[in-house]
Amino acid sequence: MSSVQALCQACSCAMFQNIECKLGFAKFCGINAVGLSRGRKSLLKPIMAKEDHGASLIDDGNPKCQGHQVNKPNGINQSTALSGKSLTEMSNIGNSMNILWHECPIQKLDRQQLLQQKGCVIWLTGLSGSGKSTLACALSRSLHSKGKLTYILDGDNIRHGLNRDLSFRAEDRSENIRRIGEVSKLLADAGVICIASLISPYRKDRDACRALLPEGDFIEVFIDVPLDVCEARDPKGLYKLARAGKIKGFTGIDDPYEPPYSCEIVLQQKGSECMSPSDTAEIVISYLEKNGYLLA
Amino acid sequence: MVNTIINKQDRKFFISMAKFTILNLHMLPVFIDVPLDVCEAKDPPTGLYKLARAGKIKGFTGIDDQYEPPYSCEIVIQQKGSECMSPGDTAEIVISYLEKNEPDIS
Numbered sequence: 001m002s003s004v005q006a007l008c009q010a011c012s013c014a015m016f017q018n019i020e021c022k023l024g025f026a027k028f029c030g031i032n033a034v035g036l037s038r039g040r041k042s043l044l045k046p047i048m049a050k051e052d053h054g055a056s057l058i059d060d061g062n063p064k065c066q067g068h069q070v071n072k073p074n075g076i077n078q079s080t081a082l083s084g085k086s087l088t089e090m091s092n093i094g095n096s097m098n099i100l101w102h103e104c105p106i107q108k109l110d111r112q113q114l115l116q117q118k119g120c121v122i123w124l125t126g127l128s129g130s131g132k133s134t135l136a137c138a139l140s141r142s143l144h145s146k147g148k149l150t151y152i153l154d155g156d157n158i159r160h161g162l163n164r165d166l167s168f169r170a171e172d173r174s175e176n177i178r179r180i181g182e183v184s185k186l187l188a189d190a191g192v193i194c195i196a197s198l199i200s201p202y203r204k205d206r207d208a209c210r211a212l213l214p215e216g217d218f219i220e221v222f223i224d225v226p227l228d229v230c231e232a233r234d235p236k237g238l239y240k241l242a243r244a245g246k247i248k249g250f251t252g253i254d255d256p257y258e259p260p261y262s263c264e265i266v267l268q269q270k271g272s273e274c275m276s277p278s279d280t281a282e283i284v285i286s287y288l289e290k291n292g293y294l295l296a
Numbered sequence: 297m298v299n300t301i302i303n304k305q306d307r308k309f310f311i312s313m314a315k316f317t318i319l320n321l322h323m324l325p326v327f328i329d330v331p332l333d334v335c336e337a338k339d340p341p342t343g344l345y346k347l348a349r350a351g352k353i354k355g356f357t358g359i360d361d362q363y364e365p366p367y368s369c370e371i372v373i374q375q376k377g378s379e380c381m382s383p384g385d386t387a388e389i390v391i392s393y394l395e396k397n398e399p400d401i402s
Contacts, residue, residue, distance in 0.1 A: 047332055048362035098353065100342050 111191035126223030129230035138277035155198025181209030220263035325369035
C-alpha cells in the first residue's frame with residue numbers, strides 16, 4: 001500500500017508529467033492509464049512522411065547541396081575529431097555520409113580526474129603461446145588490486161561478437177586489428193586502462209593502431225619468447241595442427257611475425273628460464289607508475 | 297550510453313546479443329518522442345531534413361524510411377505540441393529512474 005502511494009506521489013510530480021515508466025505505472029493510476037493507452041496506440045505506428053523507398057545514398061544531382069566531400073579520412077578531420085571539437089561542416093568518412101561529430105561536455109581529462117588514472121592502451125604483442133593472455137590477466141588483476149579500472153580486449157574473445165564476421169584471411173586479420181584499435185581508443189578516451197591482447201604480427205597494423213591515439217597513450221609490449229618455446233607450450237594445440245598442414249598461414253610457422261623495431265617495453269625470455277606472470281606484470285606496472293599513468 | 301536510431305529489429309538483436317555476451321548488462325531504452333514535424337522544423341544543425349525533402353538524401357529516417365516507435369521501453373520522454381522540456385530536466389528524468397532502480401552490487 002505504501003509503495004502504491006509512493007508511486008502515485010511520484011506520478012503527480014511535475015517532472016513526471018511526460019513520462020511513461022515501466023514501473024507498474026499504468027496499473028495503479030487509472031486516469032493516467034487511459035491517457036497512456038491512447039499514447040501507446042500512437043506510439044506503435046511507424047513514422048514516415050513519404051511512401052517512397054530508396055537506397056540511403058546521396059543524390060548526385062546537385063553537388064553544392066552535399067556536405068563536405070572527404071574521400072578518405074584526412075589529417076584535418078581526423079585531428080579535429082580526435083580533439084572532440086565540433087566540425088563546422090559535415091563530413092563523409094569511410095562509407096558514412098552526412099555525419100557530424102558531436103562534442104560532449106564531459107571530456108577525457110574530466111573522466112581521468114574522476115577515475116584518478118590516465119586512460120591508455122597497453123598493446124600486448126607476441127607469438128601464439130608467448131603468454132599474452134596470461135600477462136593480460138595478471139596485469140588486470142594487479143591493477144585492479146591497486147584500485148585501477150582496466151578492460152581486456154582479447155583478440156579471440158572479440159571474434160565472438162564484434163568481429164564475428166571476420167575470417168582469418170589477410171584482409172580480415174588486418175580489419176580485426178583495426179576494429180580492436182578503434183575500440184581500444186574509445187576505452188582509453190573513457191579513462192580506462194585498456195589491455196589489448198592479440199598476436200598482431202605485422203608492424204604496419206600495430207603502427208596504424210598507435211596512430212589512432214595521442215602520443216604516449218599507446219604502450220606497446222613485446223613478449224619476446226622464442227618460437228620453439230611457444231611451440232613446445234602450444235596451449236591451444238594450434239602449432240601441432242599448423243605443423244601438420246591443417247592450419248595454413250599460421251604465424252611463426254608459415255606466416256611471419258615482425259618484431260617491433262621500437263616499442264615501450266620488451267619482456268624477453270632468455271633460454272628456458274621463464275618469468276612468472278606477476279613478475280612480468282610488475283615490469284609493466286613499474287613503467288606505468290614511472291610515466292604517470294596511475295595517478296591522473 | 298548508446299545514442300543512435302535503433303529500429304525494432306535492431307533492438308531485438310542488440311538485446312539478445314547483450315544477454316548472451318555480456319553478463320549483468322542493463323539496457324535502458326529511452327524513447328525521445330518528439331513529433332516528426334517538430335524535428336523537421338528544428339533541422340539542426342545539419343539541414344538533413346531539407347536535403348531529404350528535396351530528394352537529395354534517400355532513405356532518410358522519418359521522411360522516406362520509417363522509424364518504428366518502441367512497443368515497450370523503460371522511459372518515454374514525450375514532447376506534447378510545441379512546449380519543449382530543457383535538456384537538464386529530461387536528463388533528471390533518466391537519472392531519477394537510475395536512482396530508483398539501483399541494481400544490487402555486492
